[in-house]
Amino acid sequence: MKRRLFIASSLSAIGLAGCGQIKQSLTEGPFHNVLYSAENLNQAVLGTHGLAREYSERDVDAQFRVNGFDTPSDATYTRLARGGFRDYRLAVDGLVERPQKLSLAELRAAGARSQITRHDCVEGWSAIGKWNGPQLATVLAMAQPKQTARYCVFHCFDVDQSGQPYYESLDLHQAAHPQTVLALDLNDKPLDLDHGAPVRLKIPTQLGYKSAKWVSRIEVVADLKPFFGGSGGYWEDQGYEWYAGI
Amino acid sequence: MSPARVYRHGVIARTAHWTWALAILVLVMSGLQIFNAAPYLDASDKSNPARRVLAFDAQDTPRGPAGYTILFGHRFTTTHVFGYTDDGMGAETQRAFPGWFTLPGPQDLADGRRWHLFFAWALFVGWAAYLISAALSGKLRELVMRPEDFRKVWPMQLYYLRLRKEPPPHGTYNPLQKLTYNVVVFLFFPLLILTGLTLSPAVDAALPWLTALFGGRQFARLWHFTLMVLLLGYFTTHLVLVLTTGFWNNMRSMITGWFVLGAHDGVGP
Numbered sequence: 001m002k003r004r005l006f007i008a009s010s011l012s013a014i015g016l017a018g019c020g021q022i023k024q025s026l027t028e029g030p031f032h033n034v035l036y037s038a039e040n041l042n043q044a045v046l047g048t049h050g051l052a053r054e055y056s057e058r059d060v061d062a063q064f065r066v067n068g069f070d071t072p073s074d075a076t077y078t079r080l081a082r083g084g085f086r087d088y089r090l091a092v093d094g095l096v097e098r099p100q101k102l103s104l105a106e107l108r109a110a111g112a113r114s115q116i117t118r119h120d121c122v123e124g125w126s127a128i129g130k131w132n133g134p135q136l137a138t139v140l141a142m143a144q145p146k147q148t149a150r151y152c153v154f155h156c157f158d159v160d161q162s163g164q165p166y167y168e169s170l171d172l173h174q175a176a177h178p179q180t181v182l183a184l185d186l187n188d189k190p191l192d193l194d195h196g197a198p199v200r201l202k203i204p205t206q207l208g209y210k211s212a213k214w215v216s217r218i219e220v221v222a223d224l225k226p227f228f229g230g231s232g233g234y235w236e237d238q239g240y241e242w243y244a245g246i
Numbered sequence: 247m248s249p250a251r252v253y254r255h256g257v258i259a260r261t262a263h264w265t266w267a268l269a270i271l272v273l274v275m276s277g278l279q280i281f282n283a284a285p286y287l288d289a290s291d292k293s294n295p296a297r298r299v300l301a302f303d304a305q306d307t308p309r310g311p312a313g314y315t316i317l318f319g320h321r322f323t324t325t326h327v328f329g330y331t332d333d334g335m336g337a338e339t340q341r342a343f344p345g346w347f348t349l350p351g352p353q354d355l356a357d358g359r360r361w362h363l364f365f366a367w368a369l370f371v372g373w374a375a376y377l378i379s380a381a382l383s384g385k386l387r388e389l390v391m392r393p394e395d396f397r398k399v400w401p402m403q404l405y406y407l408r409l410r411k412e413p414p415p416h417g418t419y420n421p422l423q424k425l426t427y428n429v430v431v432f433l434f435f436p437l438l439i440l441t442g443l444t445l446s447p448a449v450d451a452a453l454p455w456l457t458a459l460f461g462g463r464q465f466a467r468l469w470h471f472t473l474m475v476l477l478l479g480y481f482t483t484h485l486v487l488v489l490t491t492g493f494w495n496n497m498r499s500m501i502t503g504w505f506v507l508g509a510h511d512g513v514g515p
Binding site for chain 2: 042046047048050051065126128207
């Protein structure tokens with residue numbers, strides 16, 4: 001009898017799914033947490049394995065699509081941009097033995113990896129670009145993360161319309177992936193303002209929103225909870241998955 | 247005397263049936279929510295407008311906003327249905343699929359993905375659990391298409407078209423049912439899961455050959471969508487047959503297992 005009741009209630013749920021209010025309450029109610037549990041499963045099963053496919057020069061999109069936030073227009077960024085980013089310093093600090101403030105010349109000297117990879121947006125589209133820049137692992141190694149370090153948080157210059165800053169984060173395993181780079185060039189030219197100049201993260205094994213543009217600071221931390229909404233990224237705080245491998 | 251009853255659907259088949267029904271409903275609706283974020287499909291690896299198969303668009307016209315569906319370059323006006331349609335909040339806006347057909351209703355990619363990725367697991371686990379339990383209980387043998395079944399497909403079709411008096415002899419499922427269920431369970435489900443997985447950059451890195459097999463990421467998205475349309479086609483046919491071959495009897499048999507003979511001769515949906 002209980003089984004019948006269960007089946008009957010499942011049936012009515014199917015019937016009612018077309019109703020807007022039910023859909024809303026299911027999405028916002030306790031069932032939300034059940035839905036969110038799939039993320040852990042996805043990370044456990046899919047994780048970060050192998051290497052993203054690398055393409056040839058002729059696959060490159062000459063006009064790489066611009067998406068997401070507007071180019072920063074605040075005084076600090078504008079001043080840096082006007083000076084050709086000569087005064088830009090990438091801070092690498094937090095739980096590190098040797099905090100760094102790296103100029104673009106120092107970042108270039110850290111050894112450039114060149115990779116032609118596909119950028120997969122969470123919206124569904126894909127574009128191919130050639131990215132040059134040091135591996136994130138190299139830059140992190142310069143700062144020597146402490147034993148308690150677990151994540152790196154990427155602070156960015158860009159803010160949304162209400163002034164909320166963009167930020168992102170990776171765990172140290174994702175950060176150590178050989179294709180996770182701090183891109184300085186797109187298609188063999190220094191990043192232009194709209195594509196995240198002077199430094200952006202590029203992680204082709206995850207969806208595009210992880211590849212934060214306009215990075216100003218990398219903070220090595222033990223926990224993501226204290227930062228902004230606590231979910232480890234601007235879009236993550238809006239309900240998107242922190243594990244963006246899928 | 248009460249009419250004769252047969253125990254037609256075992257608990258495994260019934261549980262699988264309703265799990266799949268719920269999962270597919272949620273997956274289609276949340277999938278269209280996700281689709282709306284980039285309402286076009288390209289037969290290529292990266293996005294490429296030159297190889298666009300399907301797109302939705304909206305434009306202002308002298309008579310107000312219009313919605314368009316563009317299939318292989320042919321433009322169809324589909325205002326109020328596709329392209330310019332229900333925003334899920336009581337108004338209309340530029341949107342590929344209407345709010346009443348997406349989950350959540352209003353534009354919400356983040357929650358659409360949450361629904362989709364959770365129920366993708368539900369479908370996969372439900373599918374695997376069915377195959378394992380049906381294989382262990384021996385029920386799977388009743389479903390799996392055998393070489394001799396293929397010869398009976400056409401006679402069965404003739405019987406459905408009333409061009410033949412008797413259906414060819416068959417077991418629990420008739421040859422056409424077997425063929426259809428085999429296509430759905432052994433072809434559509436695995437392909438839907440695999441094409442869905444290749445939309446994921448982590449899977450593409452781990453299993454690049456799989457993505458290449460489908461022609462790249464955008465092509466996989468096109469296959470994923472096409473399979474969904476085919477599955478909806480199956481669902482429509484299924485529903486028509488359920489409704490026209492004794493709806494309550496069919497529902498009872500898929501809920502309690504018991505099917506009353508006589509009203510219909512057992513050639514079910």
